Amino acid sequence: MSGRLRIVLFSHSADGFAIAQSACEAAGHEPIAYVYARASRPGRGSGPGAPTAAAGIVESLPAGVDLLLPRSAASLARALPGYRPDLLLCNGFPWQIPRRVLDAARLGGINVHPSLLPRHRGPIPIHWAIRAGDRETGVTVHWMDEEFDTGRVIVQRGGVPLEDEVVPDELLARMDALTSELIPLALRRIDAGGSADASDVGEPQDEAKATYAGWMGEDFRRVDRTRTAREIHNQVRASRFGVYDPPGPVVEVNGRWVSVLRTRTDPGEGGVRIDCADGPLWIVESQSVERPE
Template sequence: MGTSEFAVPSLTKIIEAGYPVIGVVTQPDRPSGRGKKLKPSPVKETATGLGLEVFQPQRIRDEDAIEVIRNWGADLIVVVAFGQILPPEILDLPRLGCINLHASLLPHYRGAAPIQRAIMAGDKVTGVTTMFMDAGLDTGDIILQKPVEIDEDMDCGQISDLLAQVGAEILIDTMAVIASGSTPRRKQDNHRSNYAPMLTRADEKIDWNRDAVAIRNQIRALSPHPAAYTGLGEHQFKIYKSRVVDRDAVGTPGQVAAITPEGFQVQTLKGILEILEVQRPGKKRISSHEFLQGFRILPGDMLG
């Protein structure tokens, strides 16, 4: 079971390892683009290309969906970035259990946005975890884990791609130990847990009354999607890439401090941030240098 691009390496690795896949469960096709044409999930596209049976229930909790899964008679259910919570009726079906690949070192960052929340927090290390699923939200017994360093210049898209590959590898290791009958399992320490809630529109707006490092982490965490944004007057624009050029400077938060060959610098509560890549509504993502050729920003202007 999986939906997003994050799950594709796992599906591919399972097939390459020779495990027989009875079927693939993914989310229904969704409208996409300006024409709102239905678009299949990345997992569906991959599964179809591999000749696998694909099932796309609207709600995995519905009895007809449960019946389809029951009739497949799988020994093991693997879940990677599926997007729906499995009911107990499905968790209890396979004789070897249901396992999940999660993009954090559990019990840290349980929930829907572990990668983004780790970057926002300025963490230097994240990782991947495989676990046996239970009725809770990412609370099951841990099987295997692998830490991964977060390079300070990597954005969410890059880190997600890296974790997807590392996660696919430990998923195969996890399936191997389950098949051997000697699966390690470790209870999570709930006292060390924290929650990574789903992103909201409020997470995307830049508050210049924060320090430069925190705002840069916000921009990294939301790039390439949905992207952090700010505005000048009536004009909003997204920011995809930035760098801290001064960690200690103080001044008026949100004020444009300087125009540079590569972009423009903005004063934060503490420190100055140089904006390097942006996007206006309906336009493509471009360098700030190119952006400034067609959009007037001057030192002293206030962003917000």
């Protein structure tokens, strides 16, 4: 197969659409519609700035491209066939997309996932990569099926370092740059292979190496001193990559409760020492909070 693919883009942000749009065009293909859904976390409500994000998408919408705001997967499955899409492309979309939606496109759908699959499948892979102490991460473009992040890998690249001092904006910029490189590569491979069912388009994931990056549980909200210093340090590092209230895990120190924002595993200068399962950890930045219920 060779030709200009008609692609429907899925995302929850203006930046996500812009990156996918540019990458598709760079590969010689035509985005024909955007599908937007705002990000949310169970029990936490919608992601911050959802109305602002939608407004930004409308303002940057390319000429001739429609914006779809579906209420459900069923309504989306009814709407998409009218666009005669060849492919669906997700770049940061918060829904699990069912088969009836994937079947609306001739070739099915592909997803951009910010981890080295099969490691850290699920909604927050970067948080879990940091919490697990991974030294690097990367981006995977894979076929979509009925499960989360389990489809065949079309293209993947690592080499994005996870520094001890994580700076979210810098890390996201690296991931976005890598996404911009990999989407055109994936589309070229699909164009050469023909369809999502072709055995030579992508490689199956190794289930023995799979991990799942689900929503952080209540244990993420508190410091458990029975864990190692490195585990707690990585927990604090992961909390900086996201929006939490309070912004870091809480712990009682010298009779007062604090939200821990930054820690250090060596003595250095300054900081408040706490004892963990295998030794000390130093809290170097925190803020006072009310005693948790």
